[in-house]
Amino acid sequence: QKEVEQNSGPLSVPEGAIASLNCTYSDRGSQSFFWYRQYSGKSPELIMFIYSNGDKEDGRFTAQLNKASQYVSLLIRDSQPSDSATYLCAVQGSGNTGKLIFGQGTTLQVKP
């Protein structure tokens, strides 16, 4: 079992729709959870982080965490063509090593 799993996609949604990206992780001691956006040929950009169970909203983005189910998700409301990118889920495992473990990434395509 991979430490952090994501559906590689592509996930295709029409412009204006809600995009839902999912991630599961194996280490129950994981403490911090991140979503990065990566455009083709560019470096990853941090867009959301969440530490506590529940929802965290920032503009059009909502991160959801369920530690009991070892599940993290990212919702993007009112999706725009500029949201088309690869979204990487990253998890900081137990222990304070500083190491983030990345999922394989989900490619999102928003069609006009």
Next chain:
Amino acid sequence: DTEVTQTPKHLVMGMTNKKSLKCEQHMGHRAMYWYKQKAKKPPELMFVYSYEKLSINESVPSRFSPECPNSSLLNLHLHALQPEDSALYLCASSPSGGHYGYTFGSGTRLTVV
């Protein structure tokens, strides 16, 4: 300054060359990282420096040699690389540990010929 600056942006080197990648941050972050990313794959951790000391080496071949001269600078020295080492090399920093996530630099696109 909220940036991590990497130089050069692109590098082509022969298998017998020696080159260095440079990374600089002025955010006061005390942890710095080197990641390697191949096309359509997630970033893979290579090295972690915490308070200027190497804390994690993910069994990286010795042809990659990291150096942290001070709290703002991180270098990656390259020697006798192989074509399969061609990748995007990403530097990142964080306040301490990874609890607040990383800030990534724009990366160095390395091609080994």
